[in-house]
Amino acid sequence: MKQAALSFLLLLTSCFLLLTQTLAQSPTTTEFNFDRAYQDYLYNYNLYRSAYQDYLVAQNEYQKYKTLSSQTKFLETAKTMLLTRADTVKTYLTALRMKLRETTGIINYQQNLYYVKLDDEVAWVDSYKQSLPSAGSLDDLGQLSSQMEGKSNLYHYLAYKTIGVVVCARESALKEHVQDVISRLENQINQIRNEGRNTDVLERWLIEAKQKFARAEEKFTQAQNIYGSITENPSSQTNGYNSAGVALEQSNQYLKETITSLKEIIREIKNE
Amino acid sequence: MNNRQIILKKFLMLLLPLIITVALIFLVIVFRANVVIKNGNKVTPTPILTPTTAVSPSPQTEELDKIGNDMKEIEQDLETIDIKEIELLPPAVDMNVKLK
Numbered sequence A: 001m002k003q004a005a006l007s008f009l010l011l012l013t014s015c016f017l018l019l020t021q022t023l024a025q026s027p028t029t030t031e032f033n034f035d036r037a038y039q040d041y042l043y044n045y046n047l048y049r050s051a052y053q054d055y056l057v058a059q060n061e062y063q064k065y066k067t068l069s070s071q072t073k074f075l076e077t078a079k080t081m082l083l084t085r086a087d088t089v090k091t092y093l094t095a096l097r098m099k100l101r102e103t104t105g106i107i108n109y110q111q112n113l114y115y116v117k118l119d120d121e122v123a124w125v126d127s128y129k130q131s132l133p134s135a136g137s138l139d140d141l142g143q144l145s146s147q148m149e150g151k152s153n154l155y156h157y158l159a160y161k162t163i164g165v166v167v168c169a170r171e172s173a174l175k176e177h178v179q180d181v182i183s184r185l186e187n188q189i190n191q192i193r194n195e196g197r198n199t200d201v202l203e204r205w206l207i208e209a210k211q212k213f214a215r216a217e218e219k220f221t222q223a224q225n226i227y228g229s230i231t232e233n234p235s236s237q238t239n240g241y242n243s244a245g246v247a248l249e250q251s252n253q254y255l256k257e258t259i260t261s262l263k264e265i266i267r268e269i270k271n272e
Numbered sequence B: 001m002n003n004r005q006i007i008l009k010k011f012l013m014l015l016l017p018l019i020i021t022v023a024l025i026f027l028v029i030v031f032r033a034n035v036v037i038k039n040g041n042k043v044t045p046t047p048i049l050t051p052t053t054a055v056s057p058s059p060q061t062e063e064l065d066k067i068g069n070d071m072k073e074i075e076q077d078l079e080t081i082d083i084k085e086i087e088l089l090p091p092a093v094d095m096n097v098k099l100k
Helices: A002-025 A034-065 A068-102 A108-131 A138-149 A152-194 A200-228 A234-271 B003-033 B059-080
Strands: B036-038 B041-043
Touching: A034 A068, A068 A108, A068 A138, A068 A152, A108 A138, A108 A152, A152 A200, A152 A234, A152 B059, A200 A234, A234 B059
Parallel strands: none
Antiparallel strands: B036 B041
């Protein structure tokens, strides 16, 4: 009897130890990264869409009946819609910031510049949200709404600028890799020439590859300039985004062609 | 011919082909493995077994292979790179709310 009790106690102690260890190993907090921030944004965006539908229905009823109850309902749904709109903007700006943080190859000063701008706007939205519940009439709410609407162009500007910084950093990193490969292959051709072998064909092909690379660089610079010229003007934002995208696609295409030429050079060297 | 001689004869008849076969295999192995003198010059025969140590490639070939591998990676990146970041485009929230 005593032995059985002792074994049961031992089993219980080991179970407890195992449980505490497992709990200690499991992460208590999940890392906040772009994916997490983006999921937060999507979640809030969905809440906003739903709140917006409710707001439209309430607005319709208010315009139809003009009663006090329909006005109160309209005020409440409008308040909720504005709150969810603010949350959507806030989480969206946060997702942009996380994207900037996680993209490698962005110049430090550029990254810090947009961090400051995005952080400022997130802080503004936070304080703006606090003022929303105190609005007692549709007029008050209308004034508060127009405060955020006044910042709409700035948010779009920040968004397009951040996208530009991110995609250009990515493309630039790829371009540097291709440049590195060209240099290494050039060294190989020089070595072959120093060994006394004929490298005329290889050199001609390398010049062609370099020309394609130069075209890629040209298009990349064009895209960078377009992103640089984006202002708070909405038409400059969408036009700039579209034409910069086209330039980057062309740059990518030239990089692909450069790689194809370089592959041919390698094949030729190996077959010689 | 007594019984012992008959048994010996039968035994030899059985054993002889076996000995000849083994000797032939042995000769073939020796012939292939040893250096063959041909027209007064030493000719290295092709080894029966593949060499256990592979011939190391020249530094040039190694570098070319490295460049080739890097290019494959770049090609993959070029195929998968996102130059639009559509998911980062601003949300379509109503920024012209009319509270009337």
